[in-house]
Amino acid sequence: MNNYLLSADVGFGLxxxxxxxxxxxxxxxxxxxxxxxxxxxxxxNVGLALGSATAMATWVTSNxxxxxxxxxxxxxxxxxxxxxxxxxxxFLFAPMAKRIHQLIPKGYTSGDFIRVRYGNFTWILFxxxxxxxxxxWLVSMGMAGGIVLEALxxxxxxxxxSVILISCVVYTIFGGLYAVIGTDFIQSIIILIGVxxxxxxxxxxxDVSSIYQKIEFERPELLKVFMPVALISLFNNMFFxxxxxxxxxxxxxxxxxxxxSVAKKAFGLSGLLWLPIPIAAGFIGILxxxxxxxxxxxxMTGPLVAASILGETGAIFIFVIVFCSLASSIDxxxxxxxxxxxxxxxxxxxxxxxxxxxxxxxxxxxxxGLGAVTWVFCFARLSGLIQVLFLSGxxxxxxxxPIVCGLYWKNLNKKIINVAILSGSLVGLWxxxxxxxxxASLASAAVSFAITMxxxxxxxxxxxxxxxxxx
Amino acid sequence: MTSTKFTxxxxxxxxxxxxxxxxxWEGEPPFKLILSKSDEFDSSKALYSGMDTGxxxxxxxxxxxxxxxxxxxxxxxxxxxxxxxPSSEMVIGSLIVGSVLFxxxxxxxxxxxxxxx
Numbered sequence: 001m002n003n004y005l006l007s008a009d010v011g012f013g014l015x016x017x018x019x020x021x022x023x024x025x026x027x028x029x030x031x032x033x034x035x036x037x038x039x040x041x042x043x044x045n046v047g048l049a050l051g052s053a054t055a056m057a058t059w060v061t062s063n064x065x066x067x068x069x070x071x072x073x074x075x076x077x078x079x080x081x082x083x084x085x086x087x088x089x090x091f092l093f094a095p096m097a098k099r100i101h102q103l104i105p106k107g108y109t110s111g112d113f114i115r116v117r118y119g120n121f122t123w124i125l126f127x128x129x130x131x132x133x134x135x136x137w138l139v140s141m142g143m144a145g146g147i148v149l150e151a152l153x154x155x156x157x158x159x160x161x162s163v164i165l166i167s168c169v170v171y172t173i174f175g176g177l178y179a180v181i182g183t184d185f186i187q188s189i190i191i192l193i194g195v196x197x198x199x200x201x202x203x204x205x206x207d208v209s210s211i212y213q214k215i216e217f218e219r220p221e222l223l224k225v226f227m228p229v230a231l232i233s234l235f236n237n238m239f240f241x242x243x244x245x246x247x248x249x250x251x252x253x254x255x256x257x258x259x260x261s262v263a264k265k266a267f268g269l270s271g272l273l274w275l276p277i278p279i280a281a282g283f284i285g286i287l288x289x290x291x292x293x294x295x296x297x298x299x300m301t302g303p304l305v306a307a308s309i310l311g312e313t314g315a316i317f318i319f320v321i322v323f324c325s326l327a328s329s330i331d332x333x334x335x336x337x338x339x340x341x342x343x344x345x346x347x348x349x350x351x352x353x354x355x356x357x358x359x360x361x362x363x364x365x366x367x368x369g370l371g372a373v374t375w376v377f378c379f380a381r382l383s384g385l386i387q388v389l390f391l392s393g394x395x396x397x398x399x400x401x402p403i404v405c406g407l408y409w410k411n412l413n414k415k416i417i418n419v420a421i422l423s424g425s426l427v428g429l430w431x432x433x434x435x436x437x438x439x440a441s442l443a444s445a446a447v448s449f450a451i452t453m454x455x456x457x458x459x460x461x462x463x464x465x466x467x468x469x470x471x
Numbered sequence: 472m473t474s475t476k477f478t479x480x481x482x483x484x485x486x487x488x489x490x491x492x493x494x495x496w497e498g499e500p501p502f503k504l505i506l507s508k509s510d511e512f513d514s515s516k517a518l519y520s521g522m523d524t525g526x527x528x529x530x531x532x533x534x535x536x537x538x539x540x541x542x543x544x545x546x547x548x549x550x551x552x553x554x555x556x557p558s559s560e561m562v563i564g565s566l567i568v569g570s571v572l573f574x575x576x577x578x579x580x581x582x583x584x585x586x587x588x
Contacts, residue, residue: 074491074529092576095584102587219530221490228556229489235569242576289530296525298493404576408583436488436557439565446568449575 004154005307005315011153014316015160018323019167025186026171026179036356039176039363040108040339041257046181051258051266054181055090056273057188057328058250061137062144065318065325068278069285069302073295076215076222078230080282085238087278089245090271096246097255097263099407104468105260110252111344112471117406117463118414125421127344129395130247134337135377136389138330138370142378144299145326151300152307152319161378164323168330169371173364177257180331187324192273194321199280202287202309211290219289233438236393240441243396246403250336338366390437394428394444401445401452410462416455424448474498475542477550485552491529492552498542500524507537510549 004011033039046054064083072080104113110130115123146161171179215222245251255263281302288295288305295301303322307315342363347354354362398421405412428444435443475498485492496502500522507515519526528538531554540547 073527074489076530092580095580099584099587215530221530221532226559226562228559228562231562232557232565235565235573238569238573294519294521294523294525295527296495296523298527301527400576401579404579404583408579408587438489442565442569442572445572449572 004152005303006153006312006319008154010312010316011149011155011319014319014323015149015155015163018320018327019163022167022183022327023171025183026175029178029182030171030175033174033176033178036360036363038178039360040335040342041253042177042181044257044259046254046258046262046266048262048266048269050181050185051254051262052269052273053188054184054328054332055251055254055267055270057184057191057324058254058332059086059090059245059270059274059329060188060191060277060325061329062141062148062322062326064278065281065302065322066144066148066299068281069288069305070298072282072285073288073298073301075230075233076219076224076227076286078227078234080279080286082230082234082237083278083282084275085234086241086244087271087275088238089241090267090274092242093245093251093255094264094267094271096404096407097251097258097267098260100252100255101258101260101263103407103465104256104471107256107468107471108253108343109340110247110249111340111348113252113406113468114403115344115348116467116471118402118417122402122414122418122421123344125418126247126399127340129392129399129421129425130249130340131337132388133244133392133396134248134250134333134340135374136392138333138337138374139377140389141326141330141333142374143381145322145330146378146381147299148303148322149319151297152303152315157381158379162375164326165330165371165375165378168327168334169367172331172334173367176363177253177335180335181254181257183331184328187328188273190324191277191321191328194317194324195277195280198306198310198314198317198321199276199283201314202284202306205309206287206290211287214290215286222286222289229436229438232436232442236438236440236442239397239400239445240393242400243393243398243441243445247396247399248336249340250332253336253339334367334370338363338370341366341370391429391432393437393441394432395425397428397441397444398422398424398448401449405452405456409456410465411456411460412452412463413455413458413460416451416458420448420451420455423451474544475502475540475547477538477540477547485550487531487552487554488556490531490533490554490556491527492531493525493527494538494550495525496540496542496547497524498540498547499544501543503541505539505541508535510537510551512537512539512549 068083071083114126145164146157149155149160150157303318424444424447427447428440431443432440504519536552538550
């Protein structure tokens with residue numbers, strides 16, 4: 001006897017079916033990825049439907065499915081709202097995407113902008129922060145995949161994790177951003193339909209007023225308007241999200257890949273499509289209290305509650321949604337991070353005279369290498385690595401104002417910008433360890449903001465916007 | 472047979488400034504997890520009864536809380552959890568700072584976009 005919600009046969013069947021579908025579709029889409037622009041940026045011709053779907057699917061990570069219910073269970077209604085503030089990252093990146101297109105029409109990475117805008121020291125600082133964040137995100141998703149598949153169907157952690165990772169690496173290698181965006185489109189539809197269906201069915205099977213009464217009786221703090229940690233985490237989460245979106249090449253590469261006329265609309269629409277997902281997932285977390293499902297591992301709150309209410313069908317839905325959300329984020333990170341390493345590290349630092357054909361081949365080796373490194377970390381299953389993702393919150397938040405002001409303001413002191421990033425990161429990390437995680441990103445952003453404002457006043461350097469056109 | 476005991480790494484009393492704690496225990500099932508506001512357990516409520524060896528308690532009010540587990544092989548030691556939420560000054564301060572930063576960010580982006588068009 002086992003306690004798994006799905007039989008291993010069903011689990012293996014779903015895993016095999018979706019792996020084959022993604023790899024085959026990736027192969028099919030990849031036939032257009034012949035040159036460097038095709039492979040890295042899908043020919044810079046992505047339209048509104050594919051653009052908004054890929055941004056939305058990428059932002060639905062394992063965290064959205066697993067952390068949003070946990071957040072709601074920990075912090076109540078405000079926790080649910082706090083998690084959903086991550087959608088503001090996409091809303092505000094929408095106008096920025098338009099500006100990025102105007103400023104750097106031939107750009108490849110977010111690193112291109114930082115290097116030209118602030119010089120080599122800031123660029124290297126940026127690359128270190130971005131690589132720490134990206135690797136932590138990549139590894140945490142690989143690990144989450146293995147853990148969820150094992151918890152739902154008893155598929156061995158190492159096997160589940162390996163299949164998800166290998167599938168994503170294979171279709172990204174053959175199809176580049178064409179394959180990533182194409183599969184994201186299908187995955188976003190599955191995620192959206194799946195989450196909304198679960199939310200509606202669960203809502204129909206439960207009585208909201210009795211849920212309210214039960215929470216009010218058992219855990220009244222979760223319904224209070226003044227829930228201290230949840231209120232503090234409201235803006236903290238929002239600024240963690242801004243830091244993630246504004247700096248990471250996952251989003252910049254999509255901005256470059258979209259047609260200029262649709263980039264703004266696509267990111268705005270993706271934020272709207274993403275918004276209901278953490279709300280629905282969070283509601284499922286709240287239901288854990290009302291349904292008396294005992295939560296032993298809080299990371300499994302969402303899958304356990306949905307499956308306990310909906311039975312095997314619910315478990316299948318969760319299995320598929322988790323697989324899609326992981327694949328849509330892992331492939332994007334593999335593609336965007338390999339672009340950053342290919343363009344910013346190999347071409348700019350090691351071999352400036354390299355041809356685009358060689359770069360195209362080199363990018364494939366980088367994706368393979370990234371996949372292998374991620375697999376090794378996931379195989380070791382070091383729980384501390386998840387912590388690194390949360391610790392990167394204050395690091396990425398310190399980049400928000402240097403990036404935003406750098407995009408729009410001509411006059412900023414480059415040396416003081418470095419101080420802004422370093423000070424914001426250090427103060428944020430201090431707050432993380434001494435005041436709590438719920439203060440770190442906000443504190444980092446606040447310090448970085450204050451120093452960035454000073455950098456606009458004290459001996460500012462002036463940028464010639466035309467320099468970006470030469471990228 | 473194993474006696475019933477909590478498997479917590481933290482020293483007592485446990486501080487929980489977010490109002491939640493993940494309790495784990497070991498022993499022979501079935502278990503009953505009891506919560507009380509006093510260490511005498513004169514007024515208590517059963518949070519969980521069953522075979523699981525853990526419970527994720529959230530939404531605790533400010534102040535001390537006492538937990539114990541009754542298993543088939545006896546009762547565990549009492550664990551004290553002290554919930555101390557961040558001060559209201561800190562909450563209001565972070566809301567003000569967050570609002571200022573958010574509005575500034577919006578102003579920079581939207582004004583910048585408007586001017587660049």
